[in-house]
Amino acid sequence: MKKSIRIRISQYCLARNLEIIKSFGLGSCVGLVIWDPKKKIGAMAHILLPSQHNSDPAVNSAKYAASAVALMVEELIKAGCHPERLVAKIAGGANMFPRRFNLFDAGPGFNIGRRNILATRKALAKKKIAIAGEDVGGERGRTIEFNPRTGELKIYQSTGEVKKI
Amino acid sequence: MTAEKFELDRVQVDALQELCNIGLGHATTAMAQMVGKTIYFEVPRVTKCDLSKVPALIGHEREIVVGIYLRFHGQISGNILFIFPRESVLLLREIITGDHSEELVFDEYQTSMLKEIGNILAGSYLSVMEKLLGMRLVQSVPWFAFDLAGAIIDPILIQMGEDADQIVVIEAEFSVRGSDQLRGKFYLLPDPTSVRLLLKAMGIGA
16 A cells, blocks of 8 residues: 655755655645665645745745755665765746736836746756756746656646656 | 644634634625525634644545635734535535536636635635724635645645644535535635734734
């Protein structure tokens, strides 16, 4: 029997063996998976924001792209994974309200989904983790499911379409 | 700048509830005139909770819904979101446009109709808030999404998440009397930096 773990916004979790990790309703948030193919251990995070502005630094570190990557890598290494074997997959970062989303708040290129994708890519590059697959952007929400045994990330688009990366 | 920390006491929760009550009274009257049916709404709920718990408040994780979203600005700022389940949107469309089809594809005309409903509801709600709080509020154009409830709330949480991990959610469900078919949910999410100002304007600030 597969054990299914569910993560919410700002959370991350490790999974191995028969466990699978799911995250529901990713809109502009980014779902990040980091996996060790040899150990067959993986971690998933549901990232809300690119970087820390003024929230309390003590809580919810998986809330931000950079701290989520750092935390996940640390935990994976603790679990016996090798940093050089780690690969990543990312999904999400959609623009949920296309067309002039933010009329009143000034700010260059106000597209939060895109900002999240870029920040996640940057954080991974900094840790020298290659991106093995991506399903990002667009204008639809996604639900994702990761199997650490196969390394497969299943993406259920809200349109009904299912993708595997 | 650090995240603003606050706790809501009983009096403040009651006041926010009452503010929503009066505002929704006006908004549902406006909607009743549009659809020609009496609209009822439940007692609003005021919750202060962690950002990560908000998607569960909005709807079922697998449910695809219509969301109409607006922002308001002024002395206080925040977000207004209307969520309509699939069947309700079909019915709403039928009442307003006379279109009987079961197909849920939104063209420009239908999207614009739903956005306008959100606009009218939010407008009448905000005008009550303006009167009660004695401040000018400006609303944004409405935005439309047809997607997973959790995905629709995402960009709103992202904006609010910049300033806080805990947010205040004021919600109420409304429906046509005697029918479960036409129903929707109203959400008012004041920006984390506005909660204190909002309470102060009501004379119960900490």
